[in-house]
Amino acid sequence: MTKEEQFEYNEKAFKIKAGTFYHAKHFSHREFACKCCFKEAMDVAFIMFLDALRDKINAPLLVSSGWRCKSHNEAVGGAVNSYHLKGMAADIYSPFVSCTKIDETARKMGFGGVKHYKEQGFVHVDIGPKRTW
Numbered sequence: 001m002t003k004e005e006q007f008e009y010n011e012k013a014f015k016i017k018a019g020t021f022y023h024a025k026h027f028s029h030r031e032f033a034c035k036c037c038f039k040e041a042m043d044v045a046f047i048m049f050l051d052a053l054r055d056k057i058n059a060p061l062l063v064s065s066g067w068r069c070k071s072h073n074e075a076v077g078g079a080v081n082s083y084h085l086k087g088m089a090a091d092i093y094s095p096f097v098s099c100t101k102i103d104e105t106a107r108k109m110g111f112g113g114v115k116h117y118k119e120q121g122f123v124h125v126d127i128g129p130k131r132t133w
């Protein structure tokens with residue numbers, strides 16, 4: 001493997017437990033980095049769900065917000081117990097598929113929280129308990 005290939009490989013390897021990784025099909029660590037500190041600690045089960053959603057949508061899904069540190073979450077007015085803090089949530093959209101379609105598909109797949117923010121043009125998905133707000 002070249003250095004570049006190794007970097008790309010690592011970028012898609014999400015830790016399950018010590019020495020065991022899930023190699024994401026569609027997503028890289030850097031896509032979920034906090035906007036303020038660039039840290040990231042995504043939950044592997046969430047990444048698996050997002051990969052499955054991406055397969056169903058069959059079009060690129062862009063992440064406008066992934067992992068958030070506490071101070072960034074406060075800065076953007078996130079809920080105190082936001083799943084973004086746990087790496088179990090992302091705000092997503094696609095240049096090719098409507099948010100309505102993403103919203104419907106995510107609900108059918110059994111994500112916990114799904115909310116279409118119509119004015120902002122993204123869909124929040126998380127793997128917390130099933131709920132609407």
Ligand SMILES: [Zn+2]
Pocket residue numbers: 034035036037038039068069070071072
């Ligand atoms: Zn941060």
